[in-house]
Amino acid sequence: MLADPYPITPFVRPADAAVALPGSKSITNRALLLAALAEGETTLEGALFSEDTAIMADSLRRMGFALETDEARQRITIGGRAGEIPAPEAQLFVGLAGTAARFLTALCCAAPTGTFGIDGVPQMRKRPMSGLLEALRALGARIESAEGFLPLRITASGLDGGAVVLDATSSSQLLSALLMVAPLARAPVRVRLADPSYRREYVTMTLRMMERFGQPPARYSADGLLVEPEHGHAYRSPGGRFAVEPDASAASYFLALPVVSAGRIRLPGIPRDSLQGDTAFAEVIRAVGATIEHGEGGLVCTFPRAHEPSAVRRDFHAISDTFLTLAAIAPLLDGVTRITGIAHTRKQETDRVSGMATELRKLGQHVIEEHDSLEIHPRPLVPHTEIETYHDHRFAMSFAVLGCHDLLGDGKPWLTIRNPACCAKTFPRFFETLEEVRSRSTRS
Incomplete structure (x- = not known):
């Protein structure tokens, strides 16, 4: 059972691992x-x-x-x-x-x-x-x-x-x-x-x-x-089997991880012709400064330690499940991050726009909240911050990625996540997977 609140152990070496994502x-x-x-x-x-x-x-x-x-x-x-x-x-x-x-x-x-x-x-x-x-x-x-x-x-x-x-x-x-x-x-x-x-x-x-x-x-x-229904039947089984793709929304957290820790993450199984629109988050991370490769084996994201990640301005209406991922790492980006197209997320598991603004302000950030947007102006991060998740899995996973940043320079946790078990909604083993990636990266 996970501790509650759950402390995030930062990465002290660049990420270097393949991540088996859950199904979509x-x-x-x-x-x-x-x-x-x-x-x-x-x-x-x-x-x-x-x-x-x-x-x-x-x-x-x-x-x-x-x-x-x-x-x-x-x-x-x-x-x-x-x-x-x-x-x-x-x-x-x-x-x-x-x-x-x-x-x-x-x-x-x-x-x-x-x-x-x-x-x-x-x-x-x-x-x-x-x-x-x-x-x-x-x-x-x-x-x-x-x-x-x-x-x-x-x-x-x-x-x-x-x-x-x-x-x-x-x-x-x-x-x-x-x-x-x-x-x-x-x-x-x-x-x-x-x-x-x-x-x-x-x-x-x-x-x-x-x-x-x-x-x-x-x-x-x-x-x-x-x-128009096809005459004679409504649906039929596609040859007795149907392959479910790895979850592209879950992929967003591990695409963002190299921006926080530097290094290289491989995400096997996501096809080029994916059914999921959230694969477009890879282009957001590319704009931040990462190198994105999409081959037969899936997605690969690389971010060298020497690079300075850039802030971006994006309309997230089409991929709004991933806006929290970018917002959470915005304090580490160079410049002002502006996220638009997210008004409808106020009616999801919680009011995601207001909740994200609240948690970023707790972390010392200057945030301008409007009905359909967030504008995040980086400020020095406040250590020893406890993140409220509002029973919303995406708050837990997004801020966990930020917590992987070695803020104190000693590898010690500086950010904790309340109710980490809320990730069971879509990614039950998220924190175990994150720890496995950190452990493998430390050994590499």
């Missing part, structure tokens, strides 16, 4: 849903085993789906039921897992029959759901809810199809959830986007995965998308 949460949860909707059995290889994916898997079991898990081999096998939910009723608890909440809501509404309840922790009850609920109701779903939030009660009778309007600016998961169940509707589904500024990269991931599970490509229009 976004891909694992989408693949679980699509495999459940498909005809036939599908084995997910390289799947993520974490709190969020456990919630998704447990919910599918409660709905009567047959799942076999092998955590040691990172495999999950699920028997698809071609759009049906085996259990006639189920009560689902999604905790703080927004992905599971939205995807399971859509799945329950698309089922031919059944009665389902969905609820989560108090913070999840505040996260946006209304846009998805309104769109599903427009397609014929019967949903009882309090003002568009959890808890929900769904009486399933399938979806009629037709035209709907959806605002996905608060979360692209709302659109992804709707798109994945659209092929089950009794008629084509045309989705008009109320605002074009949604996070398109995650929706593109969803559409590419739908194609791998046997659907024809969705057709884009000037203001939305058209999904």
Whole structure:
């Protein structure tokens, strides 16, 4: 068990290690849903085993789906039921897992029959759901809810199809959830986007995965998308197996590590044609001054000790899960870092914009916070600082990377992380992995 608060031991030598990243949460949860909707059995290889994916898997079991898990081999096998939910009723608890909440809501509404309840922790009850609920109701779903939030009660009778309007600016998961169940509707589904500024990269991931599970490509229009189910079936298993990529959001922490400690980190398994938009964080680190190589074996990030890392100004709207990684190391960069496009992250696990500003100020930084941006002016770091994580895994992992900087010059911890166990949401072994990298680098 990790100490709480957890002290981060700095790197005294340049990083030099290969890091085995966990599987992508976004891909694992989408693949679980699509495999459940498909005809036939599908084995997910390289799947993520974490709190969020456990919630998704447990919910599918409660709905009567047959799942076999092998955590040691990172495999999950699920028997698809071609759009049906085996259990006639189920009560689902999604905790703080927004992905599971939205995807399971859509799945329950698309089922031919059944009665389902969905609820989560108090913070999840505040996260946006209304846009998805309104769109599903427009397609014929019967949903009882309090003002568009959890808890929900769904009486399933399938979806009629037709035209709907959806605002996905608060979360692209709302659109992804709707798109994945659209092929089950009794008629084509045309989705008009109320605002074009949604996070398109995650929706593109969803559409590419739908194609791998046997659907024809969705057709884009000037203001939305058209999904037409293939005649005769909704989905089919992609040859009985589906490979889950390593998590690109998790990769951001280890791409930033050489900037903090100098050295070289290798991240095997991330393909050139990745489904994940967060691989674009590598370009942010390249702008900071790192050398990035992307070969057949994955990503390699190198940062020589003699280099001075440069501050950058970036719009993070498309890759906002990684903005905290850059913000946390901004005190070490030469110049003013400006991060924009992050207003929607105020409605995630916590208000990430406000929380990041608060923690950086505790570290002595001058921070200008606006609704959609942070501007970070480096100041001398304050040692012996305890970082509050707000039960948010990305605060814990981002500031842990900053703590790897040898601020005191003696290799002793100067920064501690409260509630390090919150990383179980997406990266249960993050701190063990970080320590393994430090130990290997010390020996190299």
